[in-house]
Amino acid sequence: MKTTRLHDKILIFMMIAGIALSLFCFIKGDRDKDQDHHIKGKNEKMEHTKYSGVDIITNTDDEETYRSAIHYPKFQGERLNREIGQYVKSTEQKFHEELGKGDQTFLKKRPAVFYLTFDIYPVMDHIYSIVFHEESYYGGANGNQRVKVFIVDVENDQFINQTEMIQNTEQAKEKLYHLLLNAFKQSKQYGPFLFEEELENKMKQDGAYANMYLTNQSFVFIFDKYEVTAGAAGTPEISLSYDQVKNILTEKWADRLSIIPDKPEDLTVPNGDRGKESPSNPPAEKPSSPPSKRVALTFDDGPHPQNTLKILNLLKKYEAKATFFMLGSRVDFYPDITKKIAEEGHELGNHTWDHKDLTTLNSAEIRKEIRDTNEMIKKTTGREPTVFRPPYGAINDQVKRMAGMPVVLWTVDTLDWQSHDPHAMLQIVKKNVKDGSIILMHDIHESTAEAVEPVLKYLKDEGYTFVTVSELEQH
Structure with missing residues (x-):
């Protein structure tokens, strides 16, 4: 009898210990999951681009006191x-050092923002210019803007120094200064804001070519x-053609650049010649009579090389049209995906070049964000974007005036991000949709691509017809 009771006590003790151990593992696992989620948000997310030997890494963070978006290239070479x-x-x-010095209470009301974006410019086979744009704003104060240029040879894993391109003579430096001075004076955008003395001093410095x-x-x-x-001029850019500088180039670079065709196509120059436009694709035909229940699906921040394609296939399966608010920088990276969006009859929207909070920018900077994206979308698809959505939904009177097209926000935020x-x-x-709803999603997330089919199926079963935001506004 005593043995049986002892055996029962041992069993009970083992059961209690097992439950305690399971609970400990569950709590620890949950904590680990939370930690993994926190770390995952800061991990690198790599995507392939159209440029040979160059991938893109994106890291975004949306915290109580700041927002950040960091984009940079990844190469095959270790040194680069x-x-x-x-x-x-x-x-x-x-x-983050400057952020720590700020008034945290104020920053919770007006978060700081940090953007690190880049543009890529093909020069010749396996040689690219990488131009970083760094911008930071602390609680509504005047922003800091800086640029950093790297010229890379991805095949040989090397950086190219700008000083090896221009002759190291006083005559060459003087010639270059006057070329820039004349270009500034002829520029309606930058000329009125030029400080000639500062330009002259800049071009005399040792690092004068660092941002060339x-x-x-x-x-x-x-x-x-x-x-x-x-x-008010922002970060001015002055272009000098090869022909203008040919007499001050080093012999090595004069030889290298002579192999480039007279009229190469350059898809990445923001304000340059965008080349011939492809024929416009006709807009989707309007339904003969408006359905009783209509909903507009919208996708921000793309295109994405995998997720956007998955979403396009699902939209086709459910005979649905949507509106894609695209970033100009990503259109540049993924032109084939952008063309497919247009070819399948979806509405093209402008979401700025690289997702900056426009309410923190001056008028020239806002204009550039919108204009460059319009031009890139039109160059890629042959169609102008027809609607505009400001990043973060951040809008003021100045942004509204400068948008140049209808500004469209949303009524249902899926919080997919x-x-x-x-x-x-x-x-x-399910909880928030109604006739006339505009649903916000982001096609850069794999989880969003997974959610699209259940959302489409539910809405179709509920009798909704899928339209673009412009079609929604017409009724």
């Missing part, structure tokens, strides 16, 4: 990645905000 990585890390550290980059048509000099112009949970997204739609 190491030095680019060090630059990216140092800029992010500087931002090449396209396959020209040499471009980009200057920091306030460096040689008043702040936050939850990354397809089931949660569907529940939000």
Whole structure:
């Protein structure tokens, strides 16, 4: 009898211990999951691009006191990645150091923002100019804007120094200064804001060529905000054609650049010749009579090389049209995906070039964000975007005036960027959708692509017809 009771006690003890151990593992696993989720939000997310040997890494963060969006290239070579990585890390550290000095209570009301974006310009086979744009704003104060240029040879894992391109003579330096001065004076955009003395001093410095980059048509000099112009000019860029600088190039680079065709196509020059436009695709035909229940699906921040294609296939399966609010920088990276969006009859929307909060920018900067994106979308698809959505939904009177097209926000936010949970997204739609709703999603997230079919099926079963936002406004 005693043995039986002892055996029972041992069993009970083991059961209690097992339950305690399971509970401990569950709690620890849940904590680990939370930690993994926190870390995952800051991990690198790599995507392939149209440029040979160049991928793109994106890292976004939306916290209580700040928002950040960091984009940078990844190469196959260790040296290129190491030095680019060090630059990216140092800029992010500087931002967080300044952020720590700010009034945290105020920052919760008006979060700081940090953007690190880049443009890529093909020069010739396996040689690219990488132009970083760094911008930070602390609680509504005047923003800091800086540029950083790297010219890379991806095949040989090397950086190219700009000083080896221009002759190291006083005559060459003087010639270059006067070329830039004349170009500034002829520029309606930058001329009124030029400080001639500052430009002359800048071009006499040892690092005068540090922010010079090449396209396959020209040499471009980009200057920091306030460096040689008043702040209203933003970060001015002055282009000098190969023909203009041919007499001051080193022999090595004169030889290298002579192999480039006279009229190469350069898809990435923001304000340059965009080339011939392809024939416009006709808009989707309007239904003969408006259905009783209509809903507009919208996708922001793309295109994405995998997720957008999945979403397009699902939209085709459910005979649905949607509106894609695209970033100009991503249209440049993924032109084939953008063309497919247009070819399948979806509405093209402008979401700025690289997702900046427009309410923190001046009029020239806002105009450039919108204009460059319009031009890139039209160059890629042959069609102008017809609607505009400001990043973060941040809007003021100045942004409205400068948009140049209808400004469209949303009525149902799936919070896909936050939850990354397809089931949660569907529940939000079920709870909030009604006739005339505009649903916000982001086609850069894999979890959103997974949520699209359940959302489409539910809405179709509920009798909704899928239209673009412009079609929605027409009825």
